[in-house]
Amino acid sequence: xxxxxLLKALKAIGIEADYVEVVVPKHxxxxxxxTPAAMLYAKKLKKNPSVIADSIITAIxxxxxxxxxxxxxxxxxxxxxxxxxxxxxxLKLYTExxxxxxxxIGKGQKxxxxxxxxNPTGPLHLGHGRGAALGAAVxxxxxxxxxxxxxxxxxxxxGRQVRLLGESVFxxxxxxxxxxxxxxxxxxxxxxxxxxxxxxHAAYGDKFSQSEFAVASEFFIAYAYKQMLEEIKNDLAxxxxxxxxxxxxxxxxxxxxxxxTIEKFRDxxxxxxxxxDNICExxxxxxxxxxxxxxxGVAVWFKAxxxxxxxxxxxxxxxxxxxxxASDIAYHVLKLNRGFDGLINVWGADHHGYIPRIRAVxxxxxxxxxKLTVLLVQMVMLLRGGVPVQMSKRAGEYVTLRDVVKEVGKxxxxxxxxxxxxxxxxxxxxxxxxxxxxxxxxxYIQYAYARINSVFEKAEKRQISLSFxxxxxxSGLSSPEELSLIKKLIFYPAxxxxxxxxxxxxxxxxxxxxxxxxxxxxxxxxxxxDEEAQLTRARLMLCACVKIVIGEGLSILGVSAPDxx
RNA sequence: GCCCUCUUAGCUCAGUAGGAUAGAGCACAUGAUUCCUAAUCAUGGGGCCACAGGUUCAAAUCCUGUAGAGGGCACCA
Numbered sequence: 305x306x307x308x309x310l311l312k313a314l315k316a317i318g319i320e321a322d323y324v325e326v327v328v329p330k331h332x333x334x335x336x337x338x339t340p341a342a343m344l345y346a347k348k349l350k351k352n353p354s355v356i357a358d359s360i361i362t363a364i365x366x367x368x369x370x371x372x373x374x375x376x377x378x379x380x381x382x383x384x385x386x387x388x389x390x391x392x393x394x395l396k397l398y399t400e401x402x403x404x405x406x407x408x409i410g411k412g413q414k415x416x417x418x419x420x421x422x423n424p425t426g427p428l429h430l431g432h433g434r435g436a437a438l439g440a441a442v443x444x445x446x447x448x449x450x451x452x453x454x455x456x457x458x459x460x461x462x463g464r465q466v467r468l469l470g471e472s473v474f475x476x477x478x479x480x481x482x483x484x485x486x487x488x489x490x491x492x493x494x495x496x497x498x499x500x501x502x503x504x505h506a507a508y509g510d511k512f513s514q515s516e517f518a519v520a521s522e523f524f525i526a527y528a529y530k531q532m533l534e535e536i537k538n539d540l541a542x543x544x545x546x547x548x549x550x551x552x553x554x555x556x557x558x559x560x561x562x563x564x565t566i567e568k569f570r571d572x573x574x575x576x577x578x579x580x581d582n583i584c585e586x587x588x589x590x591x592x593x594x595x596x597x598x599x600x601g602v603a604v605w606f607k608a609x610x611x612x613x614x615x616x617x618x619x620x621x622x623x624x625x626x627x628x629x630a631s632d633i634a635y636h637v638l639k640l641n642r643g644f645d646g647l648i649n650v651w652g653a654d655h656h657g658y659i660p661r662i663r664a665v666x667x668x669x670x671x672x673x674x675k676l677t678v679l680l681v682q683m684v685m686l687l688r689g690g691v692p693v694q695m696s697k698r699a700g701e702y703v704t705l706r707d708v709v710k711e712v713g714k715x716x717x718x719x720x721x722x723x724x725x726x727x728x729x730x731x732x733x734x735x736x737x738x739x740x741x742x743x744x745x746x747x748y749i750q751y752a753y754a755r756i757n758s759v760f761e762k763a764e765k766r767q768i769s770l771s772f773x774x775x776x777x778x779s780g781l782s783s784p785e786e787l788s789l790i791k792k793l794i795f796y797p798a799x800x801x802x803x804x805x806x807x808x809x810x811x812x813x814x815x816x817x818x819x820x821x822x823x824x825x826x827x828x829x830x831x832x833x834d835e836e837a838q839l840t841r842a843r844l845m846l847c848a849c850v851k852i853v854i855g856e857g858l859s860i861l862g863v864s865a866p867d868x869x
Numbered sequence: 870g871c872c873c874u875c876u877u878a879g880c881u882c883a884g885u886a887g888g889a890u891a892g893a894g895c896a897c898a899u900g901a902u903u904c905c906u907a908a909u910c911a912u913g914g915g916g917c918c919a920c921a922g923g924u925u926c927a928a929a930u931c932c933u934g935u936a937g938a939g940g941g942c943a944c945c946a
Contacts, residue, residue, distance in 0.1 A: 325886065340888050343926075353926080377889050378926070423946080464946055603944050614872080614942085621944040628946050656873055657941040680874080683939075690880095723894095724882065728875065729939065736881080736895085745894065747908050759905050806885050814883060817893075828901095828910045869908065 305393075306337055306369075306383070313363040317356075319345055328795065335374065335382030336791055343379040353379030390787065391778040393794040397849050398772055402448075405856050407797050409804050410451030416639055417443050419650035420540065421458040424532040425469040426494055428539050429695075430684045430732060431652060433705040436545045437721035437862065438681055439650040441809035444860045449804040454644075457547045458635060461529055462554040463628060468492060469532070470525030474517050476501030477524070481513035496535075500528050539706050543714055544862050551638075553631050562626060562634040566604070566619060569633075574607045574668050575619070606633070611664035612673075629661065636662060636676075637669045646675050648807070653680045653727065679807060681726045687733040712737050715863045719746040722813045722861050745817055746863060749854060752820040752827075754869040756851045759832050763844060766833065772845040780839035781846060785826040789846060792819050796853050809861060816857045823850050 310324045329338045342357035349356060357375045364373060372384040397404045419439025422432045439455070447453040460466065472491035476498050478484060491497075504512075504527060512520045540546070556562050569575050579602045601622025606629075608617045619630040639647055651658070656678075663673045686693040686703055695702035709717055716737055723745065724730050737744070760770060781790065796815065803811040832843045858865045 323886065325888085327888080330889070330891085334889075338889085340927095343888070346926075380889065460946080468946095601944085605944090618944045623944080625944085627944070652940095653874070654940055659873095682874080725885090728882085731881065733881085740895065742908050743895070744908080748894090751906080751908050755906060755909085762905055802885075808885070810883080811885085814893080817883095821893085824909055825911085827905085828907095831905070833905050869906075 309364060309366045309369065310339060310341065310360075313360050313365070314341065314345075316363040317359045319349075326798070328791075329380075329382065332788075334376065334380075335372075336385050338380050338382045340380055342375075342381060346379065357381050385791070387779075387782070390790045390794070391781070394778065394790050394846070394849055395772075395774060395776070397793060397796075397852070398845060399774075401852060402856070405796055405800065405853065406448045406450070407801060408450035409801065410446060410449050413451050413645040414454070414643060415446055415451045415646045415648060416454045416456060416642070416644045417446070417648040417650070418456045418458055418639075419443075419648075420536075420545070421460070422536060423460045423465045424529040424536060425465050425492055426532065427496060428536055428705040429702055430686055430705055430708055431681070433543065433708065433717060434684050434721045434726075434730065435650050435652065435681045436540060436543055436705075437718045438679065438726050438809070440545045440862050441718075441722055441812075441860060442648065442650070442679065442807050444862065445800075445804055445807070445809050445812070448856075448860060449800070454549060455547045456549040456551055456639075459533065459550055459552050459554075461533075461552050462557055462631065466525050466529040467521070469497070469528045470521055471517055472497045473500045473504065473528045474512075474520060474524045477504050477512065480505045481510050483513050485517070496532075500531055503531075539704075543705065543709055544718070551635065553635070556631050556634045556638070557626070561638055562630055565634040565637050566630065568637075569606065569668055572668065574610070576605050576607065577602050578605055579603075579622075606664075606668075608661050608664040611667045613660040613664045617661055632662070633665050636665050640666065640669055640671050640675070644675075646677065648677045648679060650679045650681060653682045656680055677807060679726055682729045685729065685731045687731055687736075689735040690733065693734075708732075708734065712741075715746050715750070716741070716744060718861065719744075719813065719863050722810050725808065725810060747869070748824075749816045749820045749858065750864070750866055751869055752823045753851060753854045753858070753865045754867060755827060756823075756847045757867045759844070759847060760851075762833055768833070768840065768844065770844060770848065772841070772848065776841055776845055777838050778842045778845065780835075780842045783826075783830065785822070785829055786843075786846060789819075789822045789826055789850065792822050793849050793853055796856075812857050812860055816854060816861075819850065819853060819857075 306326050307324055310326065311321060314321055314324060324341050325339060325344070327338050327340070329335055342360055343353045345356055346353040354375065357379050360381060361373050361375065364370070369386060369389045370383050371386045374382045376382050417439055420428070420432055420436050422428055428436075443453050443455050468488055468490060469492050471488045472493070475485045475487045475491065480501060487493075504524075512523070517524075566575060603618050603622045604620035606617045606619050609615060617629050618627050619633070620626050636647070649662075659678050662678075663676060666673045666676050686695070686708075693703055712734060720732060720737065721730070741747070763770060781787070796819075799811055799815040803809055830843065832847065833840055835843070855865045
């Protein structure tokens with residue numbers, strides 16, 4: 305709104321721009337909003353910022369909006385709103401609700417967001433939880449912004465990892481039946497593996513006791529990963545995270561998507577065969593070549609270097625097996641072919657080296673590489689009272705997402721993940737989180753919501769109407785606390801837009817903390833119900849708006865908004 | 870060896886289109902409730918924005934280098 309007024313003014317003095325910076329000054333004494341636009345264009349126009357500021361000010365035509373417009377500092381233009389404008393906006397927020405709070409940025413564009421996508425070889429850990437919280441929040445955010453969002457979980461149900469899981473369960477099963485079997489070297493050792501083996505034995509008895517793994521593998525692999533997948537689905541559901549689609553990797557093999565994709569790339573001249581002798585030389589230069597792993601033969605390669613990656617990548621090994629990357633190519637091309645305008649992948653930061661090759665794939669498929677956004681999620685350090693919790697995935701000893709949610713709760717867990725930038729490492733101290741629990745920022749926000757609700761209940765008992773319209777007289781809202789609250793509220797759409805543009809929901813989190821931080825002092829200093837009727841009604845409407853905005857923000861974060869606490 | 874990310878108050882972290890005097894929570898200290906929920910409020914101390922250069926009217930923010938932390942560099946998944 306303010307931005308549009310300024311853009312119009314800029315245009316009037318001959319500056320074409322599609323963005324102008326509008327900020328809330330650090331000190332309220334400077335103004336309600338401010339723009340450094342004049343300084344920005346000073347160089348371009350070769351004029352003094354002060355002169356430009358003057359001409360912008362004269363060009364601004366918004367007598368209903370601003371009370372004062374002042375030039376200040378090195379060329380800032382500071383604005384102060386008219387009370388009538390603030391009241392008008394508040395009424396708009398109240399009557400339009402999400403129409404006001406959710407500017408339509410996406411305009412129906414189709415976005416697909418793939419997240420979590422954990423191997424179905426064990427329970428989710430806390431890192432997955434961070435990815436889940438972020439992915440779900442970004443999906444909510446974009447969906448609120450008018451994008452058509454699909455949430456997908458890519459199931460790695462093919463390949464070595466699920467095979468290892470199956471074999472691990474098989475080995476434990478054999479143990480139970482008294483026919484020892486060498487436990488696979490990199491096998492999964494968690495309690496859940498033993499449990500799966502016991503379940504199998506309970507259901508099928510000694511049926512497989514004499515089988516070789518080669519014979520029984522299909523059953524054990526499918527049985528084990530399907531059970532794990534169910535568990536993952538349950539964990540996610542309990543964490544409040546839902547998906548629209550579960551894409552099986554295995555299906556990409558069986559329905560021919562992979563071979564078709566590779567042939568398409570071959571037609572474009574992006575595929576070649578090469579035997580390993582050439583590669584040995586190349587790889588030696590990197591100094592990380594492990595000869596022992598490689599077998600003699602011809603492999604199928606993707607010319608990733610032509611599309612910006614630093615190395616070409618193998619799609620089919622010389623032993624005839626597809627690499628993981630082959631199915632990943634097929635998967636991303638499939639996603640693009642399904643007609644999305646944008647793809648978002650939420651990945652663990654340890655996969656960042658993977659980005660260039662996937663971008664190469666997108667270019668190879670004839671799409672703009674910017675269609676892909678990768679959100680990297682850094683690791684979570686789990687602490688207990690300042691001491692790192694030792695985890696060994698190998699030994700199957702680690703604290704699961706389920707454990708943490710059970711101990712500290714879903715709302716706190718999700719909120720903490722969304723209070724940090726995704727790409728910074730996060731310390732999650734279970735003791736600290738619980739100890740602080742009464743003072744936890746989540747509760748601070750939720751409490752504001754619950755308090756309002758409680759006032760509303762009292763109001764209803766006293767037969768005070770809780771519906772408001774343009775006849776509601778807001779002129780009683782004049783204290784600093786009230787005006788700050790109104791300004792904060794009507795800035796929600798701006799905060800929302802930044803969060804959408806950067807795909808970073810933590811901006812909503814911080815906004816909510818600030819909003820609650822204005823509400824509580826207001827509540828403390830001013831009575832709502834025992835005032836003269838008109839003022840009570842005005843304050844109730846202000847509270848209604850706070851409630852609407854907090855409810856809106858929390859729903860994007862996936863945190864509950866309780867009526868009572 | 871090469872590449873990526875991070876380093877802001879005692880602690881955990883914001884500061885994301887370079888803007889005015891550097892922000893919050895926790896912790897610490899002092900105080901507030903006959904009244905709509907004290908899971909609240911008020912006041913206070915606390916900083917070489919890792920370090921060194923550079924670009925700019927303006928740098929925590931952009932560029933280069935150094936140090937520290939994490940991660941990545943297979944015909945692994």
